[in-house]
Amino acid sequence: MLIIPAIDLKRNEVVRLYKGNFDRVSRYNVKPVEVARKFLTAGVKRLHIVFLWGAHTGWLSEEKVVLSQIIRTRDIYDNTCKIQIGGGLRRYSQIKSFIEEGVDYIIMGTSILIPIALEEGFLKNDIKLFYQQAGKTFDEEKEIPEVDLIDRIEYTLKEKVIISVDYRKDEIALSGWEVTIPLTPHYVIEKLLKKGFKRFIITNVERDGTLNGIDITSVENIFKKIYNFTEKPYEIITSGGITTEADIEVFQHMKYKPDGVIIGKALYQGKLDIRALVKKFQERQNA
Secondary structure, three states, X not given: OEEEEEEEEEOXXXXXXXXXXXXXXXXXOOOHHHHHHHHHHOOOOEEEEEEHHHHHOOOXXXXXHHHHHHHHHHHHHOOOOEEEEXXXXXXXXXXXXXXXXXXXXXXXXXXXXXXXXXXXXXXXXXXXXXXXXXXXXXXXXXXXXXXXXXXXXXXXXXXXXXXXXXXXXXXXXXXXXXXXXXXXXXXXXHHHHHOOOOEEEEEEOOOOOOOOXXXXXXXXXXXXXXXXXXXXXXXXXXXXXXXXXXXXXXXXXXXXXXXXEEEOHHHHOOOOOHHHHHHHHOOOXXX
């Protein structure tokens, strides 16, 4: 099982949000590159980097500078470690550009999930209503600038794309986790598997950044339904609420296990030690 530390950035600050809420931010007085170096020297084989400002308002030049620094640091300390990035990535050109710059996996959510909802019979007016219910305005050009994005991503490139299927109370959450659409996580993953996508992150929004532990029931339910639909090969990483080693041990004892776990706040608050986690849980495998 991959131990995947999260580096969430707001501009060039390392932060963690409470349930994705930009008004509830924990800031950490550490440099992003120093954090990356610490994780790399501990032996992690995947880094999870989210540019929160990109997800919220659009990418900034300073965030791209930080990303370049982290990639160079990875290349120096362990070039076998994979880097996955997310945060407001909604265009085909962004996938190609970041892969060329040395990123291994691109995390996408809203720009993929809304077209799936439209395929399932929801109208754009329905989507607008879901946004209104969350107190937001649906900006079609911002959220789905390329409505044919799923079809444009060629099969070989889909191997490099991770779909973030975040959920709240069994409904998918998108647009910075503020909007929910009545589609279940496992159903969306089934649809995307049929379209050739193979990598997924599932995050329980209600647990993320809370240090309240995992909701094992919902995770097991999602995994069970996916395995009833199809066999491997594909990759599913889980996230949201991991606070203790016991939380990770629970995943290891599941019948259908996640391929990796993303850990954030518990590392920064000193509740978990990255070296100990890598030594205890991480299998020696290529990510």
